[in-house]
Amino acid sequence: MEVKLLFVIVVALVAIDHSDSNEIILDGCRGECYGVEVPYPFGIGNSNVGTPCFLEKSFELTCNNTISSLTLGNIPVISINIYQGQADMLSYVSKYCYNSSGVSSTTTDITLTSIRSFTISSKDNKFISVGCNTYGYLNSFYNNTEGYSTGCLTRCYGNNMEIHDGYCSGIGCCEVDIPPRMREISTIAGTFDFENFTGPLDFNNNCSYSFVVKNGNYTFSKEHLVNLPFDTSTVVFDWSVGNETCEESRSKGTITCKGNSTCVDADTGYGYRCQCKKGFEGNPYLHGCTDIDECKTGQNSCVSDHNCHNTNGSYICFCPKGQSGNGTKEDGCHKKNVLPHIFIGASAGFIAILVGTCLLYLTYQKRKFFKLKQKFFEQNGGLILLQKGKESSHTKIFTANKLKKATNNYDEKLIIGRGGYGTVFKGVLENDTVVAIKKSKIVDAGQLQVEQFINEVIVLSQINHRNVVKLLGCCLETEVPLLVYEFVSNGIHNENKRNNFNWENRLRIATEAAEALSYLHSSASIPIVHRDVKSANILLDEDYTAKVSDFGASRFVPVDQNALATMVQGTIGYLDPEYMQTNQLTEKSDVYSFGVVLAELLTGKKPFSFVKLEENTNLATYFLSCLKEDCLFEALQVGILNEGNKQEIVEVAIVAAKCLRLKGEERPSMKEVAIELEGIRLMSKCHWVNNGDKNFEEIQHLLPMSSSSEKYEHGDSSSGSHQNTKYDSIIKDQEVLIALPSGR
Structure with missing residues (x-):
């Protein structure tokens, strides 16, 4: 009875987490091609809903109907092993043949430099040369430059007595190990003076062969000196995911290893592999690994499967009722001695105490x-x-x-x-x-x-x-x-969706976002400064209605105050330069950030580029310089400009330039911005705006006038060159706390 109670307690303390999913491919994706299984992270094309079936581009495969084979690039794939991180592929044999007609030769190249995730396995392959008076070279290349070479040679001198089937000993056949970390190789076969050689061996076709082959997949025969019976050989490739170590990927949150799996750095010097933990199986790259039921599969050390209880990642052996022991094959189970009644009573008392203790413990835990x-x-x-x-x-x-x-x-x-x-x-x-x-x-x-x-x-x-x-x-x-x-399902920060927005949608989204910020500044019981206005925080619902989000950095501005002294906080590229200099937060800081959003909607460019070679790292500076130099239309994102909306685009650009003035007091309020944008939208619906007889040259003439009279009338405070110098100095001298977008 004590054993039964202890068993129940042990079982209650073990957490069992079974997963029904043993799938190895993504939903809606093709799982095989000409008999070859295609497990994730590999995949063929896109799913039936348009999403990629592979983890990253280097794992995209093709089901090539022309050659009836699954291929990676132009290399046929015959098997993929996600547990060992390997794939078997086919490679051609290099030949050098001589006969009365002359010399013919072929060289085999295996090129995977564009797919750094794949490396020729040095442990599971051999380089082999076959023939008499034969040499073979295995050359490696890095960035189209020869790295290092290896090879072997065999000479028979006309003596066939020492050539034996099944032995690649250096006479008729030789082999060498593959150096590590080879991605791009070339195999070459050659001969030592075949033209002048005569001997007792009767060769119908004097050929030399060289090839890389998987260990155990080739057995030498003397008949191969006359004719090698195959043109291709199986080669093992090691593969890995990502381009960083486990620690680097884990710290960045980009690691792909799922539940009940571990990350192992690839010994190829590139990326990592995912492996299921002991006691688990499945696809660690997709749904994670699930528990192995050792009691059903026989992978246990219990006396029998009936004496086995499965747990999450392991199992427990126990003895049948009436027997004692640990239930393993090593120690087994033994019959119990008949206990006196006094011990039975003591056991019952012990159980009562144990139950009472458990109840007290549960009460304590509940209160805790x-x-x-x-x-x-x-x-x-x-x-x-x-x-x-x-x-x-x-x-x-x-x-x-x-x-x-x-x-x-x-x-x-x-x-x-x-x-x-x-x-x-x-x-x-x-x-x-x-x-x-x-x-x-x-x-x-x-x-x-x-x-x-x-x-x-x-x-x-x-x-x-x-x-x-x-x-x-x-x-x-x-x-x-x-x-x-x-x-809210969508966002204008989604690059694919943003590129498909037409001008009408962009103008409407800008107007709605401006109305929301105007409400926060003017209509809330206490004015609210968002402090992190950016395109990533403007979401779109199913009807593509704009919704401003992420108020983690927002601040109230009391009615009796015009500004708040705060630590500078926001996102680089959107930050108000005046706020960065003074630490004084005002509603005009949101206006500046909204001006950057308008410039994004017009140009399609990012607000700030971290690439040193990029000519225009700051969008605000770039945008204002385009207005000043009358090249606005050249800066627009391709596809949004047409004959009917030129004037609207000019007007919106003017609003954006007003928002981007360096001095906060010279910027309009968000309420004024919202009214101007709504006016532009209403104007676009009027018939006279879209009149084809409107002289575009007159509208274009407004741009430099507006640039000088409206946007630059405050002198150096808004000039493009001054802002560029000012902004760069602020970036260098001011420490800024950057809050990354929450994605909501």
């Missing part, structure tokens, strides 16, 4: 868990929220269990964005509502983190605007605080 939730509530700013009860009364409080279930225990596959203050997950609540859940990062000095989190709750709870992302609620009873938002 309750206190821990209270601690997290206070630690995550719950008391601050209670003190601000009126401001946050409309905020719903979610339990940790509901949000954990909504995100499938915060599955990494549901991550839709990462930012300076946390990670955003896509989740589905019990009522099938799709939400975005922001999980803040854990930091040692957590007070600033808590203030940022509570600040965002308080700011968003007061906002009710169609162009501002809606806060649904929060959760404070976990170690990491959580915010729950409405889910």
Whole structure:
């Protein structure tokens, strides 16, 4: 009875996590080609929904119907092993033949320099040369320059007595090891004076052969001296993912190894491989590895499978009722001695004590868990929220269990964005509502983190605007605080979608974003400065309605104050130069950042380039210089300009230039910007604006006038050259705290 109780306790303490998925390919992708299985991270083309079937471009394969083979580039692939990180491919044999008609030769090149993920395995291949009076070279190349060579030779001198089938000993056949880390090679076969050689061997065709072949895939025969019976050989390639080590990828959050797997640096000097942990199997690059049931597969050391209990990643051996021992084949099980009744009674008493102790322990744990939730509530700013009860009364409080279930225990596959203050997950609540859940990062000095989190709750709870992302609620009873938002599926920071936006959509999105910022500055009970206005924080719903998001850095500006003294915070390329110099945050700082967004929508360029060779690293400077030099239309993104919208584009460019003035007092307010953009939209709907008889040359003449009279009338404060010098000096001299986009 004691053994049974202990067994139940042990089983209760073991967490079993089985996964139903043993898939090795992505959904909607082709899983094989001419009998060859194609496991992820490899893939053939795109899925039936248009997404790539491969992890990265170097793993894209082709099902070549012309040669009835699966190929990587132009190399046929015959098998792929995701557990050992290897792939078997075919390579041609190099030949050098001599007969009465003359000499013929072929050289084999294996070129994978463009696919650095693949390396010829030095452990699983051999370089072999076959023939009499034969030599073979294996040359390696790096960047089209010869690196190093190896090879072997064999001479028979007409003596066939020492040539034996099955032995590649150096007479008739020779072999050498493959040097490590070879990606691009050339094999060459040659002969020693075949033309003058005569001997007792009767060769119908005097040929020499050289090739790389997988260990064990070739057995020498004397008949091969007359004719080698194959033209291709199997070669083993080692492959790896990524282009950094495990540690570097893990620190950047780009590692692809999934659950129950480990990361191993590739010994080829490039990237890494993923391997399932002991006791697990599956595809570590796709759904992760699942538990192996050792009790069903016979991979256990128990007396029998009936004496085996499977656990997550391992198993437990036990003895049948009435026997004692550890249940393994080594020690086995033994029959118990009949215990006196006194020991049975003592056992019953012990069990009663044990049960009572367990109940007390469970009660203690429950109280401890309750206190821990209270601690997290206070630690995550719950008391601050209670003190601000009126401001946050409309905020719903979610339990940790509901949000954990909504995100499938915060599955990494549901991550839709990462930012300076946390990670955003896509989740589905019990009522099938799709939400975005922001999980803040854990930091040692957590007070600033808590203030940022509570600040965002308080700011968003007061906002009710169609162009501002809606806060649904929060959760404070976990170690990491959580915010729950409405889910917005798109963003103008998505490069593919942004390139497809026509001018009308861009103008509408800019107008809606301006209206949202105008609301924050002018209509909220206390003016709110967003402080991180950028294209990544302007999201689009299903109807492509703009919604401003991410208020983690936002600040209230009391009615009796015009500016706040704060540590400079924002995203490089969007930061207000005046704010960076003075640390004085005003509503005009958002206006400057919005001007950069307008320049992005017009030019399609990034706000700041970190490439040293890039001519125009700062978009604001570049954009203003284009206006000054009358080359606006040359700077526009290809595809948005047409005969009907030239004047609208000029007007929007003028608004952007006003926003980008260096002095905050010279910039318009967001309310004025929103009114101007709405006016331009209404103007575009009027028939006279699209009149083909409108003289475009007159409109173009407005640009330099506007540039000089409107945008540059304040002298050096807004000149392109001055701003460039000023901005560069600020970047060098001012330490700026950059908050990465949260992706929400």
